[in-house]
Amino acid sequence: MEEINLDATDIKLLECLQADASLSNQTLAERVHVSPPTCLRRVKRLRDAGLIECEIAVLNADRLAAALGHGLTALVEISLDRQGAEGLEAFEARAVADDAVQQCYRVSPGPDFMLVVHVADMPGYLALAQRLFTSDANVRNVKAFFSVKRAKFRPKVLFAQ
Structure with a gap:
C-alpha cells in the first residue's frame, strides 16, 4: 500500500x-x-489513495422505527476453537459478507471477534446465528449483548491536534 x-x-x-x-x-x-x-x-x-472508503447517509433508526420497526442490534463476541490464520480469515470473510453484520473487528485479548449486527427481530437474529455461528464447527463460543438504546453513533477518525 x-x-x-x-x-x-x-x-x-x-x-x-x-x-x-x-x-x-x-x-x-x-x-x-x-x-x-x-x-x-x-x-x-x-x-x-483509499483514505475515503465511501460516502453514506447515516439514518436515524429511532425516527424510522414508526415505519420499519425498531429492529434488533446486538454486539456479539465470537471465540474460535482454532485461531490459525486460515480459521480467522475464513470466519472473517463469512462475517463481512453478511449484510446483517454492520461492523466486524478482530480483537485481542479475549474473544477473537466483536461484531455489531442489526436484524429485524429475534427470529432474524436466530437466522443470523444459524448462518454464521452454528454452521461453523470452528466457532467455540458466542456471547451476544442486545442493545436497549443507541446513545451515540458517529463513525469518526480523530486527528492529532
Whole structure:
C-alpha cells in the first residue's frame, strides 16, 4: 500500500467530509480556504489513495422505527476453537459478507471477534446465528449483548491536534 503524505489542508478536507459528506465542492473549498479546482483535485487524490472508503447517509433508526420497526442490534463476541490464520480469515470473510453484520473487528485479548449486527427481530437474529455461528464447527463460543438504546453513533477518525 502506497503511503500518502497529508498536509493541513488534506486533514481539514477529511475532517469536513467526515462531518458532512454532502457538502458541495464550492462550500468545501471555502471551508478549507482553497480554490474549487484545487479542492476537487485534492479530494480525488484522497479517494484514489483509499483514505475515503465511501460516502453514506447515516439514518436515524429511532425516527424510522414508526415505519420499519425498531429492529434488533446486538454486539456479539465470537471465540474460535482454532485461531490459525486460515480459521480467522475464513470466519472473517463469512462475517463481512453478511449484510446483517454492520461492523466486524478482530480483537485481542479475549474473544477473537466483536461484531455489531442489526436484524429485524429475534427470529432474524436466530437466522443470523444459524448462518454464521452454528454452521461453523470452528466457532467455540458466542456471547451476544442486545442493545436497549443507541446513545451515540458517529463513525469518526480523530486527528492529532
